[in-house]
Amino acid sequence: MATPIILWADDDPDDLEMFGSVIHREDPNVRVIAVHNGQQALDYLQLLQNTLPCLVILDMNMPQLNGRDTLLRLQNDERLRNISVVVVTTSSSALDQLFCKKLGVPMITKPTTSDAIRDVALTLLEMCRLAGRTVTDTTA
Numbered sequence: 001m002a003t004p005i006i007l008w009a010d011d012d013p014d015d016l017e018m019f020g021s022v023i024h025r026e027d028p029n030v031r032v033i034a035v036h037n038g039q040q041a042l043d044y045l046q047l048l049q050n051t052l053p054c055l056v057i058l059d060m061n062m063p064q065l066n067g068r069d070t071l072l073r074l075q076n077d078e079r080l081r082n083i084s085v086v087v088v089t090t091s092s093s094a095l096d097q098l099f100c101k102k103l104g105v106p107m108i109t110k111p112t113t114s115d116a117i118r119d120v121a122l123t124l125l126e127m128c129r130l131a132g133r134t135v136t137d138t139t140a
Contacts, residue, residue: 002051004030009041010059022121037062038070054128060089060096084131
């Protein structure tokens with residue numbers, strides 16, 4: 001079985017480091033690939049051949065290509081639309097929440113305490129497991 005991959009797009013290096021280390025501590029078999037914007041996430045996904053990540057995590061507010069536009073591109077791409085996606089963001093905007101709800105994507109507000117960070121990490125790992133750990137690319 002392939003190593004489960006979580007692709008995390010966030011422009012805050014501290015958040016990437018913090019969540020990545022908690023996820024690794026909770027499940028060392030999961031590999032977190034960190035990118036800093038939506039365009040880098042899409043570029044990474046295009047490079048993959050046979051196996052896609054079990055989960056893509058997007059920040060809402062990123063430079064170059066934000067979470068909204070990235071999410072729309074993922075859902076409009078026949079090869080990528082079945083990847084589980086969650087938005088983890090500092091945004092508490094009702095419009096962002098409505099946008100995510102309309103597209104059927106969970107939106108989680110970034111936690112600020114270590115216990116809450118661990119809880120979110122465990123939730124994300126469970127989402128990865130529920131997604132079957134990996135998504136096989138049927139077009140390859």
